[in-house]
Amino acid sequence: MTQAAPPLLTLSDISLSFKGVSAITDIGFEVEQGEICALIGPNGAGKSSLLNVINGVYRPQRGTVHFDGQAYRHMDPYRAAHRGIARTFQNLALFRRMSVIDNVLTGRNLHRRSTWIEQTLHVGRARRDEASQRQHACRVIEALDLARYRDTVVGTLSYGLQKRVELARALAAEPKLLLLDEPMAGMNAEEKHAMAGYVLDVNAHFGVTVVLIEHDIGVVMGVSDHVVVLDYGKKIADGKPDEVRTNPDVLAAYLGTRH
Numbered sequence: 001m002t003q004a005a006p007p008l009l010t011l012s013d014i015s016l017s018f019k020g021v022s023a024i025t026d027i028g029f030e031v032e033q034g035e036i037c038a039l040i041g042p043n044g045a046g047k048s049s050l051l052n053v054i055n056g057v058y059r060p061q062r063g064t065v066h067f068d069g070q071a072y073r074h075m076d077p078y079r080a081a082h083r084g085i086a087r088t089f090q091n092l093a094l095f096r097r098m099s100v101i102d103n104v105l106t107g108r109n110l111h112r113r114s115t116w117i118e119q120t121l122h123v124g125r126a127r128r129d130e131a132s133q134r135q136h137a138c139r140v141i142e143a144l145d146l147a148r149y150r151d152t153v154v155g156t157l158s159y160g161l162q163k164r165v166e167l168a169r170a171l172a173a174e175p176k177l178l179l180l181d182e183p184m185a186g187m188n189a190e191e192k193h194a195m196a197g198y199v200l201d202v203n204a205h206f207g208v209t210v211v212l213i214e215h216d217i218g219v220v221m222g223v224s225d226h227v228v229v230l231d232y233g234k235k236i237a238d239g240k241p242d243e244v245r246t247n248p249d250v251l252a253a254y255l256g257t258r259h
């Protein structure tokens, strides 16, 4: 019998507070290799903070993160990126005056082989390196149907397209784990549907494990293999979309039937 692969990510007993005010309390869950895990819950539930714990922006007071065979309580975001964790942010964080390709290329910085001085002088290895980074960035751009906007200045694109460029930039880093903080927020129904499709594609074709935060329950149920529900910094449910949807605690948190 073959052994199941260990989870790519395991959070154990994570607690985080800001100046004594608790944001996350004793949260633990696992994310399997290759799955799409949705993190849902009302505003202020601690979802973004949890992503920040995973990629090393916040240092929790308690608990451990296991990622890809290594345990840590805190690693800096730079090392997290090197170990294969990429993320997008709740608010757009692109270089607005730069083209789509140049934005996506910034996602390739980890993979550059030439030194800074070689890049500045644009000699030998740097030139070959640049060509191969560009090739890879173009493949990602094509995969996300952004080819016609490749040389367009990002700030002139619609909001929905800019969110897709952010996804492309994160993906360009070739991460094992992609953390998406509300990738569909502020989108209309059509844009949401398209973005959900791209998240599914990225997961299927690039084999990237995804943890995404999303408010729209309909979208969550459609894309995720696994749902974790947070409320006031605590985990209130964890399971398959269908199990979670009918969980009374989840209904209470969402519909306010508890108080």
Ligand SMILES: Nc1ncnc2c1ncn2[C@@H]1O[C@H](COP(=O)(O)OP(=O)(O)O)[C@@H](O)[C@H]1O
Binding pocket: 018, 022, 023, 041, 042, 043, 044, 045, 046, 047, 048, 049, 050
């Ligand atoms: N850097 C910070 N400093 C102080 N409080 C913070 C900080 N980041 C988050 N919080 C607090 O932690 C709680 C959870 O926030 P957040 O993780 O952004 O929730 P969500 O993403 O679920 O809306 C909130 O009460 C928020 O005010």
Ligand SMILES: [Mg+2]
Binding pocket: 047, 048, 049, 090
């Ligand atoms: Mg948030």
